[in-house]
Amino acid sequence: MSQYPLPPALQPSYLSYPEWVRGKLLFLRDLILETAELTKGVGRIEETLKWGQPSFLTPETKSGTTIRIDQTKADNGQYAIYFHCQTNLVDRFRELYPQEMTYGGNRCIIFNQDDEVPTAALQHCIAMALTYHLSKNNQL
Numbered sequence: 678m679s680q681y682p683l684p685p686a687l688q689p690s691y692l693s694y695p696e697w698v699r700g701k702l703l704f705l706r707d708l709i710l711e712t713a714e715l716t717k718g719v720g721r722i723e724e725t726l727k728w729g730q731p732s733f734l735t736p737e738t739k740s741g742t743t744i745r746i747d748q749t750k751a752d753n754g755q756y757a758i759y760f761h762c763q764t765n766l767v768d769r770f771r772e773l774y775p776q777e778m779t780y781g782g783n784r785c786i787i788f789n790q791d792d793e794v795p796t797a798a799l800q801h802c803i804a805m806a807l808t809y810h811l812s813k814n815n816q817l
Contacts, residue, residue, distance in 0.1 A: 679703060681710045684724055690731060697790060698748045701756050702731065705746045708796065709733050712803040719807045730759070741807035742766070749781075754790035757781060758799070760806050769805065774798045 683691060683703075691699055706724075713719045713733075720738035724731065730747040745759040760766045762784040771780050777795040779787045786802065788794060 679707050681707060687724055687726065687731060690726055690729070694748060698756055701788070701790070702746050702748075704794070705756075705758055706731065706733075708800060709744055709746075709803055709807075712800050713807055716804045716807055718811050735807060740809070740811045742809045744803065744806050749787065755787055756790075757785040757787045758803075759785045764806075764809060766802070766806055766809065770802045773801070778802075 683706075691702065694702060710722060710733075713722045713735075718738060718740050719735055720740065721736070723734045723736045725734065726732060727743065727745060730745040732746075733744045735741040742761040742764055747757060747759065749755040749757055762782070767780055767783045767785065770778070770786065774795070777798045779789075781787045786799070
């Protein structure tokens with residue numbers, strides 16, 4: 678059970694996913710919220726839907742870029758965490774963690790249903806996205 682209560686307005690969205698995907702997305706949600714709490718300068722996270730996908734924003738500090746989570750379009754046992762495609766974030770993740778994760782172009786990290794998520798590496802990537810606007814050099 679999550680330590681972060683799911684906002685009532687988002688419950689129908691999460692419930693619309695197949696059970697296996699819902700569990701994976703809720704894990705990613707918890708990791709994003711936990712990382713936000715642990716990362717200096719991020720502030721409160723706003724959860725909303727963007728393009729029908731659970732999304733996470735930093736409205737008070739504007740420190741980060743939007744993060745979204747979803748099942749991949751094809752029902753192929755995959756899900757992903759998405760980042761703004763006009764940032765250099767996914768390229769930087771690929772440089773830092775070339776073997777640990779699978780990337781989808783310049784916009785996402787993709788996981789297979791049975792993958793063991795490299796939590797520490799993914800948490801670092803999430804922290805980089807949540808603080809994207811804080812540093813000119815964008816180094817974490």
